[in-house]
Amino acid sequence: MRILVLGAGAVGGFLAGVFHEKGHDVSVLARGAHLAAIKAQGLRVRHADGRVISCAVTATDTPRDLGAQDLIVTTVKAPALAGVLASCGPLLRQGTPVVTAMNGVFWWYGTGFTVAGKQPDCTRLDPDGTLAKLVPMDQAVGMVIHSTNQVVEPGLIQNRSARNRFVIGAATPAGADQIRAMLPPLQAANTRFEVEEDLRRTMWHKLLRNLSSAPASVLTGGMAYEVLNDPDAQPVARALFLEGAAVARAHGFAGLGDDVDKVFAPGAGARQKPSMSQDVDLGRPMEIDTMLRIVQDFGRQAGVPTPNLDVVVGLVILRARLAGGYPPTGL
DSSP states (O other): OEEEEEOOSHHHHHHHHHHHHTTOEEEEEOOHHHHHHHHHHOEEEEOTTSOEEEEOOEEESOGGGSOOOSEEEEOSOHHHHHHHHHTTGGGGGSSOOEEEEOSSOOTTTTTTOOBTTBOOOOGGGSTTSHHHHHSOGGGEEEEEEEOOEEEEETTEEEEOOSSEEEEEEESSHHHHHHHHHHSGGGOBTTEEEEEOSOTHHHHHHHHHHHHHHHHHHHHHOOOHHHHHHOTTTHHHHHHHHHHHHHHHHHTTOTTGGGGHHHHTSTTOSOSSOOHHHHHHHHTOOOOHIIIIIHHHHHHHHHTOOOHHHHHHHHHHHHHHHHHTOSOOOOO
């Protein structure tokens, strides 16, 4: 297959390496020093077992020139998604599945989905309808990531997961059938791709974990491990998890709050900052709307109070604005 990975950073670079090892024709979108290193030395992936592979992928910053693709996978953050997809031009109009791998709520979340008989208002996820115009709904696919990766130097990806799992779901049944048929030649020994009929529950499952640690990490600079284990920070993190679980329950996804003791078990949590906290450190655009504010929106629409989230989100937004990672107020 011809596969285009839009965003050859931590997750995208790892996926590109997996696809290349399986014998596919892989192209990647990259920028700056990362692009230069990939062109000069190939894309390098160091696996959790220490094995290093070098992948002769096609690297570019102008994907519209690559020609027809069988599969497009985007791993860019939500604020950059519309711009990156727009740069693909005609590639998006050829019936090719577009898999969006990202944290938070997928832009097509409300498609064919109702809460108490009404479609949830997902305007915040695609405010001007750009994504819906770029990607036909039968081509829209989401991916939930269970894999830890980091760009340790330009052109080199470090994978830290002995087993990598990517759960995929489509906006429509037709899209699900198409993507399911494409998965067998992508499976690898340490990397599995699975299709779920409704990805939303799995999305919420991961979102609640991000909700519990990312906002506090942004405000404190602590690692996820520190947020989840500090006796003073943990009650706030726990409250955010349970508020998110209550919103998910209103959307028909019950039982997610039952994991709270496991999530906050002694010693739980990654010994690194969540991606949102890494973004604020680097002054990069942050996924506040798709990970935090949309949960507020859903809570208000369903009549579920989120008092702790309401307080924390305001502070996270100010922190992001001061770092240049969220639109200013004009003050």
